[in-house]
Amino acid sequence: MSQGQEPAFAGADWGTSRFRLWLMDRAGNVLAEKRADDGLDASRAKGFSQVLEGHLASLGAPGDLPVVICGMAGSRQGWVEAPYVHVPANPATILAAAARIPDVSRDIRIVPGLAQQGERPNVMRGEETQLLGLVHGKPGFSGLVAMPGTHSKWVYVEDGRVSRFSTYLTGELYALLAGQSILRHSIGAVAEGVDVDHPEFTAGLTTALVPGFSLLGSLFEIRAGMLLNGLTQDAAAARLSGMVIGSEASDARSKAPADIKTVQLVASGRMERLYRKALQAAGFDCETVDADDAVRKGLHAAATGLWFLL
Amino acid sequence: MSQGQEPAFAGADWGTSRFRLWLMDRAGNVLAEKRADDGLDASRAKGFSQVLEGHLASLGAPGDLPVVICGMAGSRQGWVEAPYVHVPANPATILAAAARIPDVSRDIRIVPGLAQQGERPNVMRGEETQLLGLVHGKPGFSGLVAMPGTHSKWVYVEDGRVSRFSTYLTGELYALLAGQSILRHSIGAVAEGVDVDHPEFTAGLTTALVPGFSLLGSLFEIRAGMLLNGLTQDAAAARLSGMVIGSEASDARSKAPADIKTVQLVASGRMERLYRKALQAAGFDCETVDADDAVRKGLHAAATGLWFLL
Structure with a gap:
C-alpha cells in the first residue's frame, strides 16, 4: 500500500x-x-x-x-x-x-x-458493475452504452436506470472464424492484433455498412479472396474484423432511436480504437470510458452504496 | 456389376x-x-x-x-x-x-x-458437376439453384450457363456455434438431427425472417433462453438451426430478382426438409433435386461431353 x-x-x-x-x-x-x-x-x-x-x-x-x-x-x-x-x-x-x-x-x-x-431474453454478469460506475459518475444519465468484448453488450440507460440491453456474439464469433473455420487457412496465427489503420479493416467495415449486408453470405469471400486475389493473412484478419465489428455497429445504429447520436464506448486499447472507428463509420459519436477504469469505479460505486451511504 | x-x-x-x-x-x-x-x-x-x-x-x-x-x-x-x-x-x-x-x-x-x-470473389468445387447434371436434364434452363451444405451455394443460371453465385457459411457456422461456442452448453450432443417439425425450428425461422434481423445480435438469446426460460437442448438446437438457415433464406430472397419465384433445391433427406421449409417461409417455391442423384447425373453429363459426343 x-x-x-x-x-x-x-x-x-x-x-x-x-x-x-x-x-x-x-x-x-x-x-x-x-x-x-x-x-x-x-x-x-x-x-x-x-x-x-x-x-x-x-x-x-x-x-x-x-x-x-x-x-x-x-x-x-x-x-x-x-x-x-x-x-x-x-x-x-x-x-x-x-x-x-x-x-x-x-x-x-x-x-x-x-x-x-x-x-x-438476455443476461449479463460483470458489465452491470461497469454500468454502476458509469452512472455513479454521471448522475441521472440517459443514453446508449456499448461494451465490446467476447459478448458485446449494448445497453439503454434511462435516468440512471438500466432499461434494456442486447448482446452481439462478435468477439467469440471472430475467434471461432479466425481459428476454427475454413477461414483459418487465410488468417493463421495473425488473428490477434488487427491494426485499426489497415485498409482491409476499413474495407470490411464499408462492406458491412452497406444496407442489406449479410455476414453469413459474405464470410466465404475472404477465403475466395485469398485463393483468387492473394489476400494476405493480415489483410484477411483485418477484413474479417471489419466485417464482424461493422456488422455489430450497423445493426446497433439501425435499431437505436434516431435522437441517440452519442454512444458511451466502454473499452480500452486496441479494442477501443477498432470500435470507435466502426461506430463513427456507422454514424455514432463516441465518448470513450476506459474499461478497466469502469470496473474499478463500479466496484467503488457498489461499495459506496453497500457500506458508505448506510 | x-x-x-x-x-x-x-x-x-x-x-x-x-x-x-x-x-x-x-x-x-x-x-x-x-x-x-x-x-x-x-x-x-x-x-x-x-x-x-x-x-x-x-x-x-x-x-x-x-x-x-x-x-x-x-x-x-x-x-x-x-x-x-x-x-x-x-x-x-x-x-x-x-x-x-x-x-x-x-x-x-x-x-x-x-x-x-x-x-x-467466390469459388466452388464439386457443385459445378451437380450443376452440369441439372442443366443437362433441363436444356436451356434459366433460374436460381440453392445447394445447401457446409458452404451453401446459391447459383444463377442463364440459358444453361452459370452466370454468378454466392456462398453462405451456414453449415459450418451452425457446427461451430453448436459445438464450440458458448451455445454448446445449451445444445450439447444434440446438434445433429434437428426435426423439421420442431416448433423451435419454426420459431427460429420466424425470427430470422423479420426485416432487420441480425444473426450476430440474436445468437446469445439462445443461451439466455436456456438460463432464464429452461430452453432444452433439442429446442436450442432447433432454434439455432432455424435462425441460421432462416438467415440464409431471408438474405437470398431479398437479393433475388422479384420475378424469380422458384428455386431448384439440390439437397437430400433431413437437409432437404429443413431448407424446403425455410425457403418456402421466405417466399420461394421449391423444386427438389436429389443431391446424390445430381452428382451422378453431373458425372454422366461430363462423360457425355468429354467422350460420347466426340
Missing part, C-alpha cells in the same frame, strides 16, 4: 479465467492492486475463500476489510450464486440483491448480474 | 473426407457403386492412383474404362489441380478445362471448379 493510507474496502473482478483485486480508499483511489490467473475453475479447486484471503493477505489488507466482488464468481458455477436482477433496474435495486458470503467473519458481497425477460 | 452389362465410364466424387465411385452405362444408369473413407489426406498418403485403381478393380472395371472425377481431388491440395474456370461459363467451357491425369494409360479427367472475380 502506498503512503500508509488505510483502505476502506477491497474490490475484486473475478471472472472465468482471471482475478483482479484492488484495495481502495473511501474516495475510490486505488492503494494496491493484484492480478492473478485464479479464474473460476482454478479457484473452485483451491477453495474460493482461500484464494481471496491469500491475495488480500499478500496486499496487507486488514482482516475486517469489506470486499465487493463482481463477475462470474456470482454465477451458478461460481462461489455463491447472486441471482440475476431483472431489468429495468436502478443501482439501489441491483445492490440490494448482492449476495453475502455466508459463514465467514469478513463482510463479502457479490454484485448480481442482470437479466431481461420476454421476447428478447 | 449387374446383369453382365458393360460400363461406358466410371465417375468419382472425391472430396476432402470421402470417396464415391460409380460405374455407369452410356445412358447414365448406375451398374456398380463403391463408397470409402479415402478422402484427400488418406489418398495422398496411399497414392491417388493406387486408391482409384484399387476401387476400380474391386468393381471389376476394365483397365481401359475412362474415369471422370469431381471434387477436391482437383484442388491445389488434391491429385492434379484443375484450375478454376471463371464465370460466366457454359458446360462446354467447363469441360474443355478438365484436367487430364498425366503419365497413366487410363483416360482420367478431373472437372474444374468455378471462380467468380470482382467485388464478390
